[in-house]
Amino acid sequence: MIIADLHVHSYNSKDSLLKPRDIITTAVKRGVNCVAVTDHNTVKGGLELVKEARGLKDFIAIPGVEVKTDVGDVILLFVDEEVRIERFDELLDHAKSISAVTILAHPYRKHVMVEESARKVQVIEVLNSRSFKSANLKALSLASKLNKPIMAGSDAHTMFEIGKAVTIMEGSSEDDVRRRLLKGEVRIFGSESSPLVHLFSFASKIINEVARTF
Numbered sequence: 170m171i172i173a174d175l176h177v178h179s180y181n182s183k184d185s186l187l188k189p190r191d192i193i194t195t196a197v198k199r200g201v202n203c204v205a206v207t208d209h210n211t212v213k214g215g216l217e218l219v220k221e222a223r224g225l226k227d228f229i230a231i232p233g234v235e236v237k238t239d240v241g242d243v244i245l246l247f248v249d250e251e252v253r254i255e256r257f258d259e260l261l262d263h264a265k266s267i268s269a270v271t272i273l274a275h276p277y278r279k280h281v282m283v284e285e286s287a288r289k290v291q292v293i294e295v296l297n298s299r300s301f302k303s304a305n306l307k308a309l310s311l312a313s314k315l316n317k318p319i320m321a322g323s324d325a326h327t328m329f330e331i332g333k334a335v336t337i338m339e340g341s342s343e344d345d346v347r348r349r350l351l352k353g354e355v356r357i358f359g360s361e362s363s364p365l366v367h368l369f370s371f372a373s374k375i376i377n378e379v380a381r382t383f
């Protein structure tokens with residue numbers, strides 16, 4: 170069985186300090202055997218995760234990216250090179266050409282044209298630990314209205330958020346994750362984090378900025 174946290178940020182995102190190696194250790198401790206690192210507009214963290222997981226048994230590392238588009242954030246999974254596209258439709262075409270899985274991240278946080286965009290992506294994030302419960306419930310009802318596959322992710326930017334929301338499916342390989350996700354053969358489990366987590370992200374941003382100055 171695969172217990173996956175498919176939305177995690179590493180220090181390659183300005184608002185996180187997490188190192189891929191520590192992400193793996195913490196995930197495994199919590200019974201999470203699959204992680205996708207999906208940093209803001211860079212695949213660096215995802216690739217680092219894959220490198221760190223090399224040789225590990227029973228752990229699936231998925232490189233991803235969370236792209237800021239003109240309709241809002243979109244996650245691409247199974248990406249191994251940088252994506253520098255901001256236009257939503259263009260991004261989806263590109264994703265198709267590189268066989269990436271497209272996910273509409275937390276649809277009710279700063280997105281525009283939500284329903285239209287939701288129809289076009291392959292999967293909808295219906296449980297994001299950093300979203301309000303009301304926003305998650307709206308996302309879930311949108312997915313069910315459109316009959317779209319769903320997923321859950323912690324959107325972790327700190328250690329204690331890892332595994333707060335997981336997508337659970339049968340199987341043991343990266344291919345299983347892709348297939349089950351696209352077929353909607355998953356269950357989701359988890360909860361919303363305390364709003365305090367946003368404060369830690371704010372602090373991380375400052376620490377990252379200071380680190381860059383030195």
Ligand SMILES: [Zn+2]
Nearest residue numbers: 176178235324
């Ligand atoms: Zn995120």
